[in-house]
Amino acid sequence: MTPPDRDTWMHLATAPAVVRRSLKYAVVVGSLLLAINHSDALLAGEVSPGRLARMVLTMLVPYTVSTLASVSASRDAARARRAMIVNLGGSTHD
Secondary structure, three states, rough: OOOOOOOHHHHOOOHHHHHHHHHHHHHHHHHHHHHHHHHHHHHHHOOHHHHHHHHHHHHHHHHHHHHHHHHHHHHHHHHHHHHHHHHHHHHHHO
């Protein structure tokens, strides 16, 4: 059995540092979006189940964007490190 690939999308997306960063963005940006899009209903006390579902989705958007960006950056950095190692290894044989 082979060890899990540390560069898989899900492994990177569930890494503690990525989850913490995404949660921070979800709280900050999601709160702003909630205030912009749902403050009228919150202040009036009119939060229906449908509105509540939209509010949850509003919070998930910045979490998702942050996670996608973090995973992409991690993969790009890993590719750059591998390319550097290959380039360094290739230049030693010249």
